[in-house]
Amino acid sequence: MNDLPDISPLDSSSPSDLNRREFLQGGTVASLMALLGGIPLVAPAAEKPPEGATSYKTTTPPVNCGVIGLGVHGREILATLARLPNAPVVAICDYYPAFLNRSKELAPKATPYADYKQLLADKNVKAVVIATPTHQHKQIVIDALVAGKHVYCEAPLAHTVEDTKAIAAAAKKAPKLYFQAGLQERSDAQRLFVLPFIRSGGIGTFGDIRAQTSKKQSWRRDSPNPDRLKEINWRLNSKLSTGLVGELGIHSLDVACWFINERPKAVTGFGSIRQWKDGRDVADNVRAVFEFPSGITLCYDGSLLSSYDTNFEVYTGADATIMVRDFKAWMFKEADAPLLGWEVYARKDEFYRQEGIALVAGASKATATADADPIAAGFTPLYHGLAAFVTNADMHHAAVEDFTSSFGKDADPAALLDYLKDIQKSKKPHADAQEGLEATVFALRANEAIKANRRVEIAKADYEVA
Amino acid sequence: MNLRLLLAATLALTTVLASAQTAKYTATPGSKLRMDGTSTIHDWNAETSLVGGSLEWDGGFDKAPKAGKVAGAKVEATILVRALKSSGKSSMDAVMHEAMKAEQHSKITYKLTELSLKEAPKTATDAMAFDSKGDITVAGVTKPLAMPITVTRDGDKLKIAGKATLKMTDHGITPPAPSLGLGLIKTGDEVKIAFDWVTKKAQ
Numbered sequence: 001m002n003d004l005p006d007i008s009p010l011d012s013s014s015p016s017d018l019n020r021r022e023f024l025q026g027g028t029v030a031s032l033m034a035l036l037g038g039i040p041l042v043a044p045a046a047e048k049p050p051e052g053a054t055s056y057k058t059t060t061p062p063v064n065c066g067v068i069g070l071g072v073h074g075r076e077i078l079a080t081l082a083r084l085p086n087a088p089v090v091a092i093c094d095y096y097p098a099f100l101n102r103s104k105e106l107a108p109k110a111t112p113y114a115d116y117k118q119l120l121a122d123k124n125v126k127a128v129v130i131a132t133p134t135h136q137h138k139q140i141v142i143d144a145l146v147a148g149k150h151v152y153c154e155a156p157l158a159h160t161v162e163d164t165k166a167i168a169a170a171a172k173k174a175p176k177l178y179f180q181a182g183l184q185e186r187s188d189a190q191r192l193f194v195l196p197f198i199r200s201g202g203i204g205t206f207g208d209i210r211a212q213t214s215k216k217q218s219w220r221r222d223s224p225n226p227d228r229l230k231e232i233n234w235r236l237n238s239k240l241s242t243g244l245v246g247e248l249g250i251h252s253l254d255v256a257c258w259f260i261n262e263r264p265k266a267v268t269g270f271g272s273i274r275q276w277k278d279g280r281d282v283a284d285n286v287r288a289v290f291e292f293p294s295g296i297t298l299c300y301d302g303s304l305l306s307s308y309d310t311n312f313e314v315y316t317g318a319d320a321t322i323m324v325r326d327f328k329a330w331m332f333k334e335a336d337a338p339l340l341g342w343e344v345y346a347r348k349d350e351f352y353r354q355e356g357i358a359l360v361a362g363a364s365k366a367t368a369t370a371d372a373d374p375i376a377a378g379f380t381p382l383y384h385g386l387a388a389f390v391t392n393a394d395m396h397h398a399a400v401e402d403f404t405s406s407f408g409k410d411a412d413p414a415a416l417l418d419y420l421k422d423i424q425k426s427k428k429p430h431a432d433a434q435e436g437l438e439a440t441v442f443a444l445r446a447n448e449a450i451k452a453n454r455r456v457e458i459a460k461a462d463y464e465v466a
Numbered sequence: 467m468n469l470r471l472l473l474a475a476t477l478a479l480t481t482v483l484a485s486a487q488t489a490k491y492t493a494t495p496g497s498k499l500r501m502d503g504t505s506t507i508h509d510w511n512a513e514t515s516l517v518g519g520s521l522e523w524d525g526g527f528d529k530a531p532k533a534g535k536v537a538g539a540k541v542e543a544t545i546l547v548r549a550l551k552s553s554g555k556s557s558m559d560a561v562m563h564e565a566m567k568a569e570q571h572s573k574i575t576y577k578l579t580e581l582s583l584k585e586a587p588k589t590a591t592d593a594m595a596f597d598s599k600g601d602i603t604v605a606g607v608t609k610p611l612a613m614p615i616t617v618t619r620d621g622d623k624l625k626i627a628g629k630a631t632l633k634m635t636d637h638g639i640t641p642p643a644p645s646l647g648l649g650l651i652k653t654g655d656e657v658k659i660a661f662d663w664v665t666k667k668a669q
Contacts, residue, residue, distance in 0.1 A: 054644060402548065406517065407495055407516075
């Protein structure tokens with residue numbers, strides 16, 4: 001890869017890089033699925049309250065947020081926080097003035113900072129969302145925890161295993177603060193709905209997993225300033241980039257590992273630069289095969305060359321196969337599979353020669369048959385992830401405060417840890433520091449395997465905080 | 467005049483002596499309080515392990531408990547509404563906290579007014595059965611509450627256990643009928659409370 005030409009045409013015509021966070025046009029996916037035929041698995045939408053109901057706000061108290069890193073994704077975070085009832089953004093930070101300026105519209109009341117340390121010194125900020133380039137995460141996370149802020153750190157947590165472990169260790173060392181890894185699919189209603197289908201063995205003898213993130217996009221950003229150009233194109237620099245598997249694939253891979261409750265023990269990678277020969281040394285076309293202790297394998301394909309079939313995860317079973325994509329999931333039953341009962345009423349979508357049964361989170365008979373589109377309504381996985389962050393940060397803070405007010409400042413710190421463990425189950429589903437560490441580690445090992453075109457074993461110790 | 471002075475001095479002295487002999491216990495981690503209620507769909511419960519406050523009684527009683535009214539008995543216990551977590555989803559917690567008007571009244575408080583031991587214990591580790599009278603304040607509304615309690619000594623700790631039944635409407639709380647998921651869920655007025663409160667002798 002290193003012998004490629006250094007300079008290449010910029011691809012300024014490509015759409016802005018929203019990556020996995022891309023806002024899918026509702027119709028596109030639905031019609032694609034209709035073409036292919038499947039039974040959608042969809043989370044239920046809220047229904048109109050019946051008469052005689054007492055009404056409650058059920059929102060938790062506001063948590064003042066600061067956002068560090070205001071690139072495309074940082075600004076999407078700002079737009080998402082703005083839609084939450086309890087997440088006022090009081091400070092924003094980016095050392096690149098143009099990003100800071102562009103973000104002011106999204107957070108008009110926020111104090112702008114060029115230096116993240118100044119934002120961390122702002123006493124008004126209780127929680128921070130870190131959306132800087134991956135290789136800048138470590139120091140900011142550590143400083144934020146020292147400054148007493150709750151932290152949401154985008155995934156992958158870091159670009160090296162060492163940095164990732166340093167982040168997880170810092171989070172564990174600060175039990176009074178809440179840390180959430182930016183694996184937002186863990187909070188997503190649709191995935192939480194599909195989880196028991198996989199875990200309960202409902203699809204029969206488990207076969208294998210396929211995951212894909214495909215889009216036609218250069219990943220290259222444009223800037224008139226040569227220094228800036230180098231800086232914003234960190235994804236194309238193999239020393240800093242975690243590659244397609246790290247920047248895009250990590251989310252699907254994390255969901256798959258969560259669903260089957262296993263961590264990969266080895267990964268074999270393949271990668272090449274086929275489309276974007278612009279001097280980059282990061283593959284634009286990758287494949288990684290993960291091996292799990294139970295014998296299950298997962299094949300991941302990542303592409304910046306083709307957008308065919310976009311992003312999905314497929315879980316193959318002897319009775320049924322489940323496909324999860326974006327906000328929906330479908331079950332494809334085998335002819336000899338036992339009747340579950342409910343699927344008779346479920347909405348069916350036609351896929352190519354296949355009928356998919358919709359798995360709709362929270363669906364009643366009425367809503368499962370409707371073609372509701374939570375993503376179009378803005379209820380993206382990122383929305384669920386940030387909603388969980390703000391609510392859980394408030395709960396965590398309240399728990400520490402309540403414990404201290406009940407038993408005094410000198411109360412046994414071990415009892416506080418027990419108490420925090422106790423309230424864990426009341427929190428909204430999320431990825432914690434350990435889960436963030438694990439996902440980042442296997443994505444980084446996969447990237448290593450892809451770069452070297454070989455098999456890399458993932459030691460148990462890799463998943464442990466030093 | 468002299469007699470009055472003498473009386474006042476005696477009273478003051480008695481108070482000083484009594485306070486010097488008071489045994490005080492403060493809340494320590496390890497407690498559990500559970501609320502059990504009903505609804506049209508299924509029973510619900512909520513728990514917390516945070517029960518704050520303190521108990522004190524006469525030092526003499528602390529050493530050798532005697533049946534009858536306990537001298538110098540004083541109990542103040544506090545439960546933080548937002549620390550109550552329901553067995554259901556966290557959205558149920560929000561409903562419960564809001565119904566209990568947690569924003570205006572963040573605490574449930576209990577204050578003892580009278581405590582009497584039913585029977586002197588035979589050994590130091592025997593559980594002691596008491597009758598208690600006190601006032602409980604929920605959602606800002608105070609009501610008298612009488613309940614039997616059991617106190618067990620465990621080293622420098624006292625474990626205080628008890629049960630009581632409260633009515634939401636007594637404290638101005640409308641039994642929640644939230645619309646969550648399956649439609650209307652109407653909760654019953656009565657809530658049973660059971661607690662194991664752990665306190666530790668103050669140094």
